[in-house]
Amino acid sequence: QQQVKQSPQSLIVQKGGISIINCAYENTAFDYFPWYQQFPGKGPALLIAIRPDVSEKKEGRFTISFNKSAKQFSLHIMDSQPGDSATYFCAARGGTGGFKTIFGAGTRLFVKA
Amino acid sequence: GAVVSQHPSWVICKSGTSVKIECRSLDFQATTMFWYRQFPKQSLMLMATSNEGSKATYEQGVEKDKFLINHASLTLSTLTVTSAHPEDSSFYICSAPASTGSQETQYFGPGTRLLVL
Numbered sequence: 727q728q729q730v731k732q733s734p735q736s737l738i739v740q741k742g743g744i745s746i747i748n749c750a751y752e753n754t755a756f757d758y759f760p761w762y763q764q765f766p767g768k769g770p771a772l773l774i775a776i777r778p779d780v781s782e783k784k785e786g787r788f789t790i791s792f793n794k795s796a797k798q799f800s801l802h803i804m805d806s807q808p809g810d811s812a813t814y815f816c817a818a819r820g821g822t823g824g825f826k827t828i829f830g831a832g833t834r835l836f837v838k839a
Numbered sequence: 840g841a842v843v844s845q846h847p848s849w850v851i852c853k854s855g856t857s858v859k860i861e862c863r864s865l866d867f868q869a870t871t872m873f874w875y876r877q878f879p880k881q882s883l884m885l886m887a888t889s890n891e892g893s894k895a896t897y898e899q900g901v902e903k904d905k906f907l908i909n910h911a912s913l914t915l916s917t918l919t920v921t922s923a924h925p926e927d928s929s930f931y932i933c934s935a936p937a938s939t940g941s942q943e944t945q946y947f948g949p950g951t952r953l954l955v956l
């Protein structure tokens with residue numbers, strides 16, 4: 727019920743390409759779905775987030791697509807750059823958990839120059 | 840945005856000793872903070888919820904007597920790893936929710952790397 731499943735585990739993309747990371751959740755009470763970016767040795771930083779009443783949210787090169795009926799959401803990074811190389815975590819929170827945030831397993835993205 | 844700091848950023852200790860890690864919200868108050876543990880190349884696993892003025896709530900499988908949490912004020916939570924052993928070596932990260940505009944966002948600290956020899 728509390729799991730957030732994330733794929734792929736790792737991803738290699740050419741510079742300028744599109745990076746796509748997918749997540750699925752089980753708990754329908756979740757009402758907030760953030761994506762975090764983490765560089766080695768650093769804490770995660772919020773990248774973009776979405777609520778289930780919206781099917782898509784775009785901020786710069788980053789877009790979240792949300793499919794409530796399928797309980798899936800994805801992160802698209804357009805025009806991927808070497809500086810985007812990091813680990814990305816999808817997450818979910820809400821329902822009886824309140825602010826408790828459940829993280830996906832993470833995706834290590836490497837953008838080739 | 841809001842800032843969460845952690846101290847120390849890294850610590851090396853001998854097996855059997857206790858280590859205290861501080862988490863501070865620098866420009867906002869947090870009645871709740873969260874402690875996570877992250878092993879190399881793995882995800883963040885929630886350990887406990889720190890509550891100002893009351894006992895912490897621990898996740899299943901986390902030993903509350905080993906990982907002592909004290910939420911001393913609205914800007915400070917501490918995690919003490921008691922009688923640390925090599926298997927406790929990990930990256931410990933705290934977070935705190937803060938209101939930014941119309942929504943509340945979770946802000947994470949920079950993490951504390953613990954190495955137990």
